[in-house]
Amino acid sequence: MIRFDQVTVTYPEAATPALTEVDLTIDEGELCLVVGSTGSGKSTLLGAVNGLVPHFTGGRLDGSVVVAGRDTRDHPPRELADVVGTVGQDPLAGFVTDTVEEELAYAMEQLAVPPTAMRKRVEETLDLLGIADLRHRALRTLSGGQQQRVAIGSVLTLQPQVLVLDEPTSALDPTAAEDVLAVITRLVHDLGLTVVVAEHRVERVAQHADRVVLVADGQVTIGSPAAQLEGSPLAPPVAQLGTRLGWSPVPLSVRDARRHAAPLREQLEPLAPPAHPGAPGHVVVDARRVSVQHREVVAVREVDLQVRAGEVVALMGRNGSGKSSLLWAVHGAGPRHGGTVAIGGADPADAPRPAARRLVGLVPQTPSDLLYLATVAEECAQADHESRSPDGTCEALLRRLVPDLDPTRHPRDLSEGQRLALVLAVQLTARPAAVLLDEPTRGLDHEAKERVAGLLAELAAAGHAVVVATHDVELAATVAHRVVVLAEGEVVAEGPAAEVLVASPAFAPQVAKVLAPLPWLTVDQVVAAVAASGSRA
């Protein structure tokens, strides 16, 4: 269905090609997962399938890409629209019309599908994706998972043979991601669609994939998921657990792993998982009965939140459950309609700005909103100036986070992870007692995510109180001491991370699902315990 033949892609003004002599064949009806770190050439590979590379992005493509018998050399993306459907990471940014029904019809209008056929296909697609009740809704009012399903539907109406999805679930909470993945697997199984999907959250897709394409430094390998992911740092936690405990074949789903895990559970039964290092200190953040209201909607309702020095608290809950509103209310920059917040005894909303910055720092969901200067160095200097810190404080911080960052680069040219580090450095320049982060791992690859996890642990170790709102259950499992789960603006669960995460079907990390009901959260914990008990025996 898709054939790459000696494909080399070079972008203008790039020293090295983004893809080098790639040979790849993807057969009809396959669900093919593309994994690789940021900048590995993953997006280029996807773009080459739908023709955006090089027709839209510029650059030079040597070799040939043939999709459903059409050479992308002679067919720009619009001429491939009836064989390749493309869905991006942010569905809202790709919508052309206002309502669900019009959006589904848009691509068909472009291809001059007769009106009667259009009407029929819109109805069929609405049913296929289970969104018939949303047909008249405005796209902007839909939830993230619904928007992503509409985006998939809007390309399905052309009845393509290939579906290309670039990070379809990275902005979604775990439950919404499940919805979207269920739709995708259904399309593969029922309609025989060939699906190429890139995803950083490998654990969500690996079990559904027929084959896995690994992209690294412009080189591409393809193979069965088990073979490709065995021993890879990109592998999902179940596969890592299997690899390190020598299970064969390497499990890719919780179900497979549980079959292997019976003896392991017996072995771990008498042991207690290690507690997080470092005893939390005194209470730094003391928020009581905080309420936030957006017009008629109560976003946060009388929530109490205490965070101690040296403690990482993970805020979890589906999209729209009030996580961000709570963070902003605690910070003082967002609205708060009730309750009190004391950070180190003072309310940051009342404190003058420079003093407030020493109390609390917030890294928002889109960190780039904070950046407006032309170079990294200027941003750092501005941060020093704003927080009345000695010159060079911010830059020193940044060097510790990202050692090899060129200070003359434009902040917009940085990778997501580097930009996050820059904003974090800017916010840490004032040395706030409490650090709040909103979805810090969104759009990050595995390596950057590990760095963030390490960073959060070190912030806590240095005595900061850290609150992180996240959908990323593996991140929460790795770093959080305590977890607070919000729903409809209220706290529905709160307690030590192991207790809360293991008990929740949506937020349990893979290791916990494999070992339930035992309270183990991460691969490292389990492997260390097994090694210890093995040496004792």
Next chain:
Amino acid sequence: MARRAPGRNLHPGAWWLWAIALATAASRTTNPLLLALVVGVVWLVVDARRSEAPWARGFKAYVVLGLVVIAIRVVFRVLLGGDSGGHVIVRLPELPLPEAAAGIRIGGPVTAEAVLGSAYDGLRLATLLLCIGAANVLANPKRLLKAVPGALHEIGVAVTVALSVAPQLVESGQRVRRARRLRGEGGRGRHLVREVAIPVLTDALDRSLFLAAAMDTRGYGRRAAVPAASRRLATGLVLGGLVGVCLGTYGLLDSTSPRHLGLPMLLGGAAAAWAGMVVTGRRVVRSRYRPDPWRTAEWGVAGTGLLVAVVVAATGSVDATALHPSLSPLTWPTLPLLPAAAVLVGALPAWIAPPPPPPAASTPNPARPEREPVTAGAPLPAPAPPGGRSPSVPLPASTGAAVPEASR
């Protein structure tokens, strides 16, 4: 009559034709009674047939704008009076001006003729505005764009996209303004513009590139092969035709221009543009999903509007004094019967147009948005922390301590 027909949206073109026809009629007269009648008719129809959709809520803004126009018109005329003679109402202090500004006078006597004349003029302009406003309120502007001929399709899409960009800009502006507070006080004045504008604009650019790519992969811009000669012919026809339409409209609205500049020019231009669009339209291969039908009700609405325009224009050419009440000598304006009756016919759409569909079907469910919208603004004053003890902030001892070691 479609009085009992189930609710549906009238074809936007019909509303626009009706509104433009009323505006044309209004532009032909300065008779305040007749203009007031037009305003009343427009108001009645808007009130009867507007939907609950978001775009249908802007009528008050047009009313306010109209009042502002009248006020500005009168105030300027009073201040820059000019010495035209007549009944002086009040004498303002006159501002002495240098020789060079001969012919311009600021202040001085204010005459009833000048005030009335400018008020009539302002009322005419305000009525025009109100007619256009009514069209905007009654017909979804986006559906009108969908109904444009094939040749203008791409422009239509561009406008649609631009319309959806505006709320996005507002949203990202709010987000960035909020984010500014996170960096402490930040800059002021010039810096403020930069701090907000640069992230918002880069964000908008990123979005538009992304949207362009998405549209490309969904088949936007597919073309049928058409020979170059016919393409040039089409371009010429469309351009020439549109120029003709502009000149014709001007001629029609301005009753002092020569007669042949009006209707004949407009019709000729429209014909040329239409022919050009037909030729161009062959290049654009596309179909339409559930287009708005054009039925009896549409004919009725557009027809009543045209009737008003034709009768008023005809009256103007027969008996100009009926439409332009005399200012010297000052007389009470009278309501000319025939044009007034015609304007009343313009109110018929309040009954013959089908009512808009119920809100559930036509407007988005105002469910709460997924992304937690945090509106910027000062939080309510919160009670002071209990105890009132001095802030003992556990600051990390030094930068080094606060900062994690560079890892990995």
